[in-house]
Amino acid sequence: MESQLFSTSPSTFHFPSPKTLFSNKTTHRNPNFSSFTPKRKLAIQAKLMEKENKLWGGRFEQTVTDKVEKFTESISFDKELYKHDIMGSKAHASMLAKQGLMSESDKDSILKGLDEIQRKIEAGEFEWRADREDVHMNIEATLTEMIGEPAKKLHTARSRxxxxxxxxxxxxxxxxxxxxxxxxxxxxxxxxxxxxxxxxxxxxxxxxxxxxxxxxxxxxxxxxxxxxxxxxxxxxxxxxxxxxxxxxxxxAGTGLPIDRFMTSEALGxxxxxxxxxxxxxxxxxxxxxxxxxxxxxxxxxxxxxxxxxxxxxxxxxxxxxxxxxxxxxxxxxxxxxxxxxxxxxxxxxxxxxxxxxxxxxxxxxxxxxxxxxxxxxxxxxxxxxxxxxxxxxxxxxxxxxxxxxxxxxxLPAGHLDATTLADYLVNKASYCY
Missing domain, CATH: 1.20.200.10 (Fumarase/aspartase (Central domain))
Structure with a gap:
């Protein structure tokens, strides 16, 4: 039943490097870029480098504008979900390791990193970044900075x-x-x-x-x-x-051999x-x-x-x-x-x-x-x-x-006892008969 319900193969994401992002092929798509001074070009590239490649950004050659980013971000309110996002990620990582989709050492690194992120959030030491859009990407990107490659495996068989x-x-x-x-x-x-x-x-x-x-x-x-x-x-x-x-x-699910019942049970x-x-x-x-x-x-x-x-x-x-x-x-x-x-x-x-x-x-x-x-x-x-x-x-x-x-x-005002008196009279009359 599991394979029938979730038979679609997972999508593959490609993350361009900064070198690729700022190559001549990319910059020449902007007709005005070639006319900028070298100093201006460096300033634009530095500004763009401040924005990380999005998790979904594999096919994109330009970053979103500041107004679009400000309008579409949700971190200003969905950071409320941080504790539950970490709970879900821990359960997911443990399942991936059990199913052989992640090594035990990678799982342990992820769990330890997530614990540290939760500690930082609750101590007020965590930096929430709007360019990372939401609570999920903020936590995942920070985890990647902390532990490196193992963190990237956390998104296996999972979508936002x-x-x-x-x-x-x-x-x-x-x-x-x-x-x-x-x-x-x-x-x-x-x-x-x-x-x-x-x-x-x-x-x-x-x-x-x-x-x-x-x-x-x-x-x-x-x-x-x-x-x-x-x-x-x-x-x-x-x-x-x-x-x-x-x-x-x-x-449409995933073709990877995940155990959905394990994560479901782990999260109650x-x-x-x-x-x-x-x-x-x-x-x-x-x-x-x-x-x-x-x-x-x-x-x-x-x-x-x-x-x-x-x-x-x-x-x-x-x-x-x-x-x-x-x-x-x-x-x-x-x-x-x-x-x-x-x-x-x-x-x-x-x-x-x-x-x-x-x-x-x-x-x-x-x-x-x-x-x-x-x-x-x-x-x-x-x-x-x-x-x-x-x-x-x-x-x-x-x-x-x-x-x-x-x-x-x-209490005496309003004839509050009128109904009681009526009931009494009806009952008394019935006894008379």
Missing amino acids: NDQVLTDFKLWCRDAIDRIAASIKNLQVALVKLALNNEGLIVPGYTHLQRAQPVLLPHLLLAYVEQLERDAGRLLDCKLRMNFCPLGACAL FTAPMRNSIDAVSDRDFVMEFLSANSITAIHLSRLGEEWVLWASEEFGFLTPSDSVSTGSSIMPQKKNPDPMELVRGKSARVIGDLVTLLTLCKGLPLAYNRDLQEDKEPVFDSVKTVVGMLEVSAEFAQNITFNRERIQKS
């Missing part, structure tokens, strides 16, 4: 297409765990708040009109239930995304993806992830809206402590529940991130397209925003008090 998807899935998997932990923390904060206010009766609302009396803990636990479903959606998403793209290469995936074209073009897991985040954000926005209303003078049901409130520059009497207003507002960002991904993927043909480079920033933003919303909501929940006296005084 399957590499980036593997890194991204690993990152999203960890992000889901982070969000799930934050959801649990907020649930715990809400349960504690409910326990601290056991027996407190508050007005329950429908259509924002007083409806029936309810226990405050019952109301707070409604949000706990919503959050439980949010966590469930994220875990379901994690299960569906947990299939490994490595081995799909550019889109359930199994390799079954279709190589789907493997490099799939962004369903991202859209599902951001959809789950958006629903969570909506729930938090509803919680924020309720608490902002309850903190108003008109309601006066709760009072946030000074530690989670802000004031006004010209109205000294004000005490604003700003964190929950921002929770309500930031839900728009999370929804916007989802819409960005949906629009990005709409109409894209198979398989990989460069448009998909734009998938990462919305995901990074969505995760950062949702985690922040969850954390500040938990902080707010731990720093509010409910105004029992004000709540109790409000």
Whole structure:
């Protein structure tokens, strides 16, 4: 099955030397170059030498312009994936060595070099270069500088297409765990708040009109239930995304004798993806992830809206402590529940991130397209925003008090017991018969 799914021979890349790049044959293609002074020619060549040959640059005789390079780079944001890129490269190198596609000594050099690169990144000593385009090429080029020829073998039977998807899935998997932990923390904060206010009766609302009396803990636990479903959606998403793209290469696999199950298992995936074209073009897991985040954000926005209303003078049901409130520059009497207003507002960002991904993927043909480079920033933003919303909501929940006296005084208004009285009369009438 493996050979049937991935039977295409790997592409061969040729990397021109600087001597070839700046030969007469190359420079004469520019009609103006021959008219430059020797000093000007040297200056141009020195400038071009600053830009390394791209991994994909074998057939190119000119480097990209500075504007194109600046527009197409992704290192400014995808360096976030460095840890997962190194994880994937370690698993890939170990598999290549086991399959006889790399010597054990080369593998050991690669693993040692990758460890040192991770140390440098985390110590702030690593130089991220825009001319190396992305996190993958930055790490691979630095590895080549460190250990030489063995590093060049790391790209055997691997394309940036399957590499980036593997890194991204690993990152999203960890992000889901982070969000799930934050959801649990907020649930715990809400349960504690409910326990601290056991027996407190508050007005329950429908259509924002007083409806029936309810226990405050019952109301707070409604949000706990919503959050439980949010966590469930994220875990379901994690299960569906947990299939490994490595081995799909550019889109049609490789004819080299790789072991995709080995790399999949080493990285904690359930199994390799079954279709190589789907493997490099799939962004369903991202859209599902951001959809789950958006629903969570909506729930938090509803919680924020309720608490902002309850903190108003008109309601006066709760009072946030000074530690989670802000004031006004010209109205000294004000005490604003700003964190929950921002929770309500930031839900728009999370929804916007989802819409960005949906629009990005709409109409894209198979398989990989460069448009998909734009998938990462919305995901990074969505995760950062949702985690922040969850954390500040938990902080707010731990720093509010409910105004029992004000709540109790409000209960007689609105005929909250009308339904209970009607039920009582119906039951009494039935006994009469």
